[in-house]
Amino acid sequence: MRGGLWQLGQSITRRLAQTDKKTIARRCFASEADLKKTVLYDFHVANGGKMVPFAGWSMPIQYKDSIMESTINCRENGSLFDVSHMCGLSLKGKDSIPFLEKLVIADVAGLADGTGTLTVFTNEKGGAIDDSVVTKVTNDHVYLVVNAGCRDKDLAHIEEHMKSFKSKGGDVSWHIHDERSLLALQGPLAAPVLQHLMKEDLSKIYFGDFRILDINGSTCFLTRTGYTGEDGFEISVPSENAVDLAKAILEKSEGKVRLTGLGARDSLRLEAGLCLYGNDMEQHITPIEAGLTWAVGKRRRAEGGFLGADVILKQIADGPSIRRVGFISSGPPARSHSEIQNEKGANIGEITSGGFSPCLKKNIAMGYVKSGSHKNGTKVKIVVRGKSYDGVVTKMPFVPTKYYKPS
Amino acid sequence: MATKLWASRAASYFRISVFNNTRGFATVAKNLKYADSHEWVKVDGNVATVGITDHAQDHLGDVVYVELPEVGAGVTQGSSFGAVESVKATSDVYSPVSGKVVEVNEVLNDSPGMINGSPYEDGWLMKVEVSNKDELNTLLDADQYTKFCEAEDAKH
Numbered sequence: 001m002r003g004g005l006w007q008l009g010q011s012i013t014r015r016l017a018q019t020d021k022k023t024i025a026r027r028c029f030a031s032e033a034d035l036k037k038t039v040l041y042d043f044h045v046a047n048g049g050k051m052v053p054f055a056g057w058s059m060p061i062q063y064k065d066s067i068m069e070s071t072i073n074c075r076e077n078g079s080l081f082d083v084s085h086m087c088g089l090s091l092k093g094k095d096s097i098p099f100l101e102k103l104v105i106a107d108v109a110g111l112a113d114g115t116g117t118l119t120v121f122t123n124e125k126g127g128a129i130d131d132s133v134v135t136k137v138t139n140d141h142v143y144l145v146v147n148a149g150c151r152d153k154d155l156a157h158i159e160e161h162m163k164s165f166k167s168k169g170g171d172v173s174w175h176i177h178d179e180r181s182l183l184a185l186q187g188p189l190a191a192p193v194l195q196h197l198m199k200e201d202l203s204k205i206y207f208g209d210f211r212i213l214d215i216n217g218s219t220c221f222l223t224r225t226g227y228t229g230e231d232g233f234e235i236s237v238p239s240e241n242a243v244d245l246a247k248a249i250l251e252k253s254e255g256k257v258r259l260t261g262l263g264a265r266d267s268l269r270l271e272a273g274l275c276l277y278g279n280d281m282e283q284h285i286t287p288i289e290a291g292l293t294w295a296v297g298k299r300r301r302a303e304g305g306f307l308g309a310d311v312i313l314k315q316i317a318d319g320p321s322i323r324r325v326g327f328i329s330s331g332p333p334a335r336s337h338s339e340i341q342n343e344k345g346a347n348i349g350e351i352t353s354g355g356f357s358p359c360l361k362k363n364i365a366m367g368y369v370k371s372g373s374h375k376n377g378t379k380v381k382i383v384v385r386g387k388s389y390d391g392v393v394t395k396m397p398f399v400p401t402k403y404y405k406p407s
Numbered sequence: 408m409a410t411k412l413w414a415s416r417a418a419s420y421f422r423i424s425v426f427n428n429t430r431g432f433a434t435v436a437k438n439l440k441y442a443d444s445h446e447w448v449k450v451d452g453n454v455a456t457v458g459i460t461d462h463a464q465d466h467l468g469d470v471v472y473v474e475l476p477e478v479g480a481g482v483t484q485g486s487s488f489g490a491v492e493s494v495k496a497t498s499d500v501y502s503p504v505s506g507k508v509v510e511v512n513e514v515l516n517d518s519p520g521m522i523n524g525s526p527y528e529d530g531w532l533m534k535v536e537v538s539n540k541d542e543l544n545t546l547l548d549a550d551q552y553t554k555f556c557e558a559e560d561a562k563h
Contacts, residue, residue: 067494068469263468263495332472332492356471356494385474385490 038084039181039239040246047259055149057085060261070264071271071358074228075399078187079260079268080249085148087155088177088221088236094140099165099172103158104134105287105306107297111136114210116143116223118295121154126286126308126315130154131277133225133234135210143210143221145182145234147277180221181242185249186232186268189257191404194233196252197245207231207403216241216248227265229272229401270364271357273326273396279336280324280352280366288315289368291324291396322349323374326396327365329354329382331389334365339383340391348373351382357398364398365391433461433556436527440543441552442485442503447527450543455504458531459491459522462556467493470522475511475533482508482535484542489532491522500532504542510534 035058044051049060060082062070070079091100097108106119116135120128130150135143146154155176162172185194191202197216205211210223221236237245250257266276275281281290286308288296293316300306304313327334334354342348354365365382373380376395381388439447445463449456464470472492482488482502489500511533515521522530537543547555 062468066469071494267494332474332490332497335497356492358469358494 036085038082039242040082040084043243043246044082044259049259049261052262054262055085055147055151057148059085060259062261062263063259065258065260067261067263067267068358070258070260071267073256073258074187074260074264074268075230075359076188078185078189078193078230078232078253078257079228079264080246080257081184081186081260081265082181082246083184083234084181084239084242086182087146087148087151088180088182089144089146089155089158090137090175090177091142091144091172092140092175093171093173095165095170096140096142096172097136099162099170100134100142100144101300102165102306103161104132105292105296105300105312106134107299108134108136108142110297110299113138115208116210116225117208118292120281120287120290120292120295121146121157122287122306122308122312123283124307125284126288126311127283128277128281128285128287128290129157129283131275131281131292133223135223137210137212145223149278177236179239180236181239183235183237183242183246183249184226184228184232185235185257186226186228186230187257188231188402189253190230190232193249193253193257194235197248207405216245218245220245224404227272227274228268229274229397229399229403230268231402231404264358266353267355267358270353270355270366271359271397271399272401273366273398275324275366276353285324285368286312286315286320288312289320289322289324319371321371322368323371324352324366324368325374326394326398327351327354327367327380327382327391328394328398329363329365329389329391331363331382331387332384333363334367334382334384334389334391338365338367340367340369341381341383341388342373343379343381345381345388348380359399364394366396369393433465434527435460435462435549435553435556437549439527440503440546440548441555442501442546443552443555444485444501446500446503448503448543448546450537450540453536454509455506455535455537456531457503457533457535458526459500460552461526463498464523464526464530467491467496467498468523469494470519473515473519473522473532475513475515476508478508478511480508482506482533484539484545492519502535503546504535504537504539506535506538508533509536 044060048064051058052061104119119134121130132146195202218238218241223234226232333356334351338351340349349369351365351367357364378393380391382391439449445460474490476488484505487499488502491498
């Protein structure tokens with residue numbers, strides 16, 4: 001821990017913002033006083049949150065429960081996360097969907113009103129600028145949530161394309177929801193607890209569905225989605241009502257839903273096989289390489305029309321040269337940048353995320369390997385501190401997902 | 408213990424840097440000597456027992472894997488002799504003394520969490536036959552180490 005942990009906390013901020021030189025300069029030299037605080041900051045501190053710098057924000061990495069306890073409790077009972085650092089954004093206007101479809105791989109037009117999907121913003125080379133959950137609210141309103149660490153570059157990217165789109169007569173404008181906060185309620189108690197705070201029947205709202213409705217006395221955007229593999233919700237709430245809503249959720253759960261920080265959030269998403277942008281997906285990685293071919297809508301495969309479509313459609317046809325896969329390994333947990341070798345000791349790739357799974361009590365990881373070495377059951381060696389340990393390519397999610405879908 | 412480059416970049420933000428430590432300060436045992444890299448050492452004759460401090464285990468969180476040296480290996484004051492991995496972070500451990508490893512705590516191979524539960528007793532890491540007792544004078548006593556931790560936490 002020599003050298004100070006605080007500086008290390010900054011490295012992810014720098015990396016996620018690497019395309020934005022001004023942001024880097026600002027963030028590198030930012031002291032804690034310059035970190036942004038969500039409206040729940042005092043609430044976190046009062047509840048024992050260990051605050052760390054994350055993507056320019058002061059966020060709780062954990063509370064009094066350990067990361068291990070929090071991860072397990074999310075799957076057994078439930079977790080409440082403050083994810084207000086993430087950026088909610090609405091596109092409005094009759095051309096919102098055709099505009100957005102130039103930038104993302106999803107078939108947004110094909111979504112039913114009030115439903116959403118995971119998508120990826122791509123660059124001209126087909127690489128990922130960010131991942132995002134996109135919702136078609138109506139034909140002239142799209143709601144998106146993008147990563148905190150990518151906010152500046154995403155907004156700049158969208159704005160640049162919006163300018164030229166509008167100059168050609170397109171009808172689209174944006175609203176950044178800085179007046180709102182975002183809470184994620186995840187786990188088996190998410191629905192029963194939330195049901196206490198709202199009238200609409202949650203049993204009719206399925207995974208990926210979106211509603212604008214009253215929760216605990218304020219108008220919220222409710223999306224049945226999350227980043228843990230569990231059933232759950234992301235609730236965009238007016239900031240002045242966010243602390244009350246957090247308190248109400250915890251109270252209604254009788255203490256079973258616990259405040260949960262970024263540490264357990266990372267364990268949970270890794271167990272669920274979900275990408276962390278900046279680690280498992282970057283500017284030079286395509287969604288196809290990242291295993292997100294399913295997110296390229298059928299119509300989009302036929303028509304293209306998004307940035308990097310030529311590269312992406314060719315990869316769908318021919319297969320990518322590298323692929324994101326999961327691993328279970330022996331020895332110490334594999335970490336980002338651990339080398340992956342085949343059984344003969346030749347380099348075949350690199351780990352991008354890894355750690356100890358609190359739920360499986362095993363080392364799990366994900367990383368990129370050359371096509372051919374990607375099949376489940378393929379034996380590999382993973383190099384940690386100069387020693388190689390046995391690993392095996394393992395199907396993800398590592399822990400089965402429990403999304404609420406119509407039966 | 409020092410953080411190392413091979414720890415994942417993602418893990419880097421899980422390295423617990425507490426600028427609002429609401430837990431208060433961790434236990435510091437009176438009869439031990441401390442390195443500013445958060446290892447403790449207890450000397451009995453020529454043999455020094457080495458472990459990581461309560462403060463260190465508290466910051467690391469649940470320990471899930473411990474890499475120990477071989478018995479018979481040489482260790483040098485200030486040099487890495489192994490690693491402690493928590494759910495999210497990898498940390499090197501640095502020897503507070505120079506000498507030869509005479510025993511390692513193999514219980515930790517199966518029960519790494521012992522480091523969290525009993526950092527000063529059952530969670531010890533290795534025993535070293537000390538080659539230069541003068542080195543002990545360069546280490547911190549309990550009061551100095553307590554102040555060092557307070558100052559380090561206050562910075563954040």
